[in-house]
Amino acid sequence: MNPLLKAKEKCGVVGITSIVKNRVPECIYRALYTLQHRGQESAGIAMFDGQEIRVYKGLGLVTEVLTREVIANLNGYTGIGHVRYSTTPGATIEEAQPFAVKNPKFSFSIAFNGTITNYLEIREELAKQGAVFVTKTDTEVLAKLLAKNLMDCGLDYVEAFKLTASEIDGACSMVLVNDKGELYAYRDPMGFKPLCVGRVNDLVVIASETCVLDVLAGFNSCEYDQVKPGELIRICEGSIERMQIISSPRRARCMFEYVYFSRPDSIFDGISVYxxxxxxxxxxxxxxxxxxxxxxxxxxxxxxxxxxxxxxxxxxxxxxxxxxxxxxxxxxxxxxxxxxxxxxxxxxxxxxxxxxxxxxxxxxxxxxxxxxxxxxxxxxxxxxxxxxxxxxxxxxxxxxxxxxxxxxxxxxxxxxxxxxxxxxxxxxxxxxxxxxxxxxxxxxxxxxxxxxxxxxxxxxxxx
Missing domain, CATH: 3.40.50.2020 (Rossmann fold)
Incomplete structure (x- = not known):
């Protein structure tokens, strides 16, 4: 089998922004710790600090990678995080997420849960156009496709997401932070993987599972909803904009989320996992x-x-x-x-x-x-x-x-x-x-x- 075909993964993603611009690295840490069951191979965080996006990631558990010193040295009120395990033997730091893209005109980082089934074809086409790849993951292909589409769409993230959604097949629940401090979330039109959005105190939170919002809320109440299949969410300055950018007559929620992967205290598309x-x-x-x-x-x-x-x-x-x-x-x-x-x-x-x-x-x-x-x-x-x-x-x-x-x-x-x-x-x-x-x-x-x-x-x- 082509080794690229083995680069599939099961992960947990989170994106958090503070409406009143409080620090959120500690909140992202707590969210990733809550999602540790979704992957123990690597962990990472990407923060927009007001000027640039800083990424820190490594191999190991959340507590091993994102130490107290690391979190203390990260600043910003908008960021994303990721925990991962892969089926590829010999994990490397290059394959850990979030994955960053830097361009003279823009920069962003993504965290992704799923598998792009046609990523080899997309990779080949992007390579013909001059793209250079440093990993064998579909995450890098997704990031570079989105970057290409962003250039083609005049740096309009919504239009770039629309174009990207029409070109990829497979399971995709992802979050993105850009150099404007905007936070985006997208879920594929069949809804394979879970993704939710909600408010906790002064925070707007995107996460793979609802248990994250419950944990962040502590003894306070919180409100959350599922990101709908085919939906793109844009969060900027505390406002939540929801857009249906692609649709499918078929739903295909992964049954294994109900059977094994999700935490029992989570709710997946309105159904209690427990x-x-x-x-x-x-x-x-x-x-x-x-x-x-x-x-x-x-x-x-x-x-x-x-x-x-x-x-x-x-x-x-x-x-x-x-x-x-x-x-x-x-x-x-x-x-x-x-x-x-x-x-x-x-x-x-x-x-x-x-x-x-x-x-x-x-x-x-x-x-x-x-x-x-x-x-x-x-x-x-x-x-x-x-x-x-x-x-x-x-x-x-x-x-x-x-x-x-x-x-x-x-x-x-x-x-x-x-x-x-x-x-x-x-x-x-x-x-x-x-x-x-x-x-x-x-x-x-x-x-x-x-x-x-x-x-x-x-x-x-x-x-």
Whole structure:
């Protein structure tokens, strides 16, 4: 496979401006810390300080990159931030975001969540016109396309966004800060990735998830709305201008946001992620009941679905696995060897709870299968009499081209094995998946409103 095709990512973005021109670097730090679950490979911030845009980014967690000294040395009342993980082995600082563009006539920085599916064609065309690329990411292609269109549109950002939106395919939720101190936000017309806008005290905030606004508000109230699919938002001097710049008859919200990626305390397009996961767990129990003594979640990803499963069947919900919360998410760790090592560091069994019990183990998904196999072994080691695995997400059988880290069918164990083979592989007494109908009922949206490509092989884009 062309290595460029592997440069897909799942990220968190934030943009903040202060109406009364107070400092916002600390607020962006808090927002990125809240979005840390969306990526632990790199973090960065871009601030307009009244004269120029200053970018600081690095590899590592938010707390490791954006230290107290770094934040203290950043000034400005408008800025953006980003957390990232990628599927590209060997992450480099050049691939970290925000990504800056400097031109004698303008400068801006962008932070992007998604995957531009036609970025190779765009990259090739831009290269013919003299563009030079320093990374293999679609983020750089997006930034340089926007810069070209900005020149072609007489430095009119709205017109440049309109032109760019008409040229790119795929998933795109992004924020931009320019050298005028303006803040922009854009979401693709199918609405693959979440993006919200709201007011918190003197701040106007754009973020990947609504939990950011709740955290920034603290004990104060806040107002927020979703950025609509195909919508461009321009924020200047505290005013919010909303424009529908492109439309699509199709909606394709990523179902994995409801199942796994988003924080449970977030709301994605009007639906509580927590309640969706609880309902998905109930639907799983109705369709895939098991005879067991206790329901045990895989923390933290399977907890809410396991609670729904427990409530539906009346089987006690217990925490039979303890998580080391200082170890990152294994699914979004680049490289299988690192994922395997992290499982051992991350989880331990509570023997007093599982010993002699028939355990119903609930998790959100199985992608590669290695993590589940290790967890089942842990439970056996802890004395579990039986282990029945129940998965709230239907089998993942197809690649994702919209930014989730299972790019090849060879990595998808549900595609390579029958259910019987998979049950044997993970060493469970039984294993069952939720159905697509159960997933839809739990989320509360029809099939036409979601992207289910990884479950069905039916992609919402023609390409």
């Amino acid at each position: 309640k969706a996961r609880e309902r998905i767990g109930r639907e799983l129990a109705r369709r895939c009941p098991a005879d067991g003594d206790i329901v045990v979640p895989v923390p933290d990803s399977g907890r809410t679905a396991a609670l729904g499963y427990s409530m539906e069947l009346g089987i006690p919900f217990v925490e039979g696995l303890m998580k080391n919360r200082y170890v990152g998410r294994t699914f979004i760790m680049p490289g299988q060897d690192l994922r395997d090592e992290m499982v051992s560091l991350k989880l331990n069994v509570v023997k007093e709870i599982v010993n002699g019990k028939r355990v119903i183990l609930v998790d959100d998904s199985i992608v590669r299968g290695t993590t589940m196999k290790r967890i089942v072994r842990l439970l056996r080691k802890g004395g579990a009499k039986e282990v029945h695995v129940r998965i709230s997400c239907p089998p993942i059988i197809s690649a994702c081209y919209m930014g989730i880290d299972f790019p090849t069918k060879r990595e998808l164990i549900a595609k390579m094995m029958s259910l019987e083979e998979l049950t044997k592989y993970v060493e469970a007494d039984s294993l069952q998946y939720n159905t697509i109908d159960g997933l839809l009922a739990g989320i509360g949206l029809p099939k036409s409103e979601l992207c289910l490509a990884c479950l069905t092989g039916e992609y919402p884009l023609a390409k």
